[in-house]
Amino acid sequence: MNFCAVHLSSYLGLPKVLRSLIEEGADAAKADGNGWTPLHYAAQEGHEATVKLLMQQSNVDINSRDATNQTPLSVAAERGHEATVRLLVIADGIDVDSEDSHYKTPLFRAVHYGHEAVVRLLLEQKNVDVNFLSVAEVSPLYLAARKGNADVVKLLISDDRVDVNIKDGYGHTPLSVAVLYGHVDVVKLLIAREDTDVESKDRTGSDSLLSMAAGNGHEAVLRLLLCHSKLAKDNRNDRGQRALARAAICGYEAVVKLLISHGFDVNTRNLWGQTPLFLAAQHGQVEVVRVLVSHERVDVVAEDSLGDTPLSMAVKRGHEVIVDLLQSRIRTA
Secondary structure, rough: OOOOOOHHHHHHHOHHHHHHHHOOOOOOOOOOOOOOHHHHHHHOOOOOHHHHHHOOOOOOOOOOOOOOOOOHHHHHHOOOHHHHHHHHOOOOOOOOOOOOOOHHHHHHHHHHHHOHHHHHHHHHHHHHHHHOOOOOOOOOOOOOOOHHHHHOOOOHHHOOOOOOOOOOOOOHHHHHHHHHOOHHHHHHHHHHOOOOOOOOOOOOOOHHHHHHHHHHHOOOHHHHHHOOHHHHHHOHHHHHHHHHHHHHHHHHHHHHHHHHHHHOOOOOOOOOOHHHHHHHHHHHHHHHHHHOOOOOOOOOOOOOOOOOOHHHHHHHHHHHHHHHHHHHHHOOO
């Protein structure tokens, strides 16, 4: 491991002991078996005085890299040591965008672990890459949105350099991933911006924000989206109608009610001619079927492209309660 006294005194934050070792000829830049230098250990533990002492040594490389290419700044940012990061970012020659073997920068790691103060410090650096993309083509803003960290998202979007519509490898934006995971506060922050593209599509072009929210049962997020001027009209097109179909398939009763109340067509059909009622009957979603059959305009006998109806499909799948609901609705039609 090559772990010796200079590493231990740095790890424990003992600057007086470390100074004595250096004066006696110990190597202040010595790397252990994992490539960790005393500065790595001091930065990891947030020992400010020890970091200062090591930075004063002429042979210490502030951008030294361990076996995974992490620098002391990256380590300090990951651990959330604000004071240590502040010391390092003002040092001459510091690489604020040092990329490790996992394709992550100090800013990326600070965002990942939700260290707001460190994120703020790194954003203050003029040369930091705020739109850095990881190997998965994920930006710091996208990552914060995915994790639902509204405070970090708010910090990032306050920086004019940050691209709020930057996409990952699948074509998802920070807004779409926040919708996907149901992070209401993050969605609220992002859709409040005029430059956020609420109509952006992924690479397949198949999923709208409305269908993402509906298909995952995120009612609160869906309510926010339905109030947006550019999305309110989606109840009249195919892209928006997929939202009702997905909610019906997944059995999200409250979401189905919400969409119907906003004018979504209960008789909309997919490529196979299947209505939301058909899909709910097929998938055994009793409560959704109950909601749909109570709607006065629902077509309970609508046939799909193969000639099946909601009732025939429910019979085939053995959904007895749904069969009873449909038969009762047909008798009163």
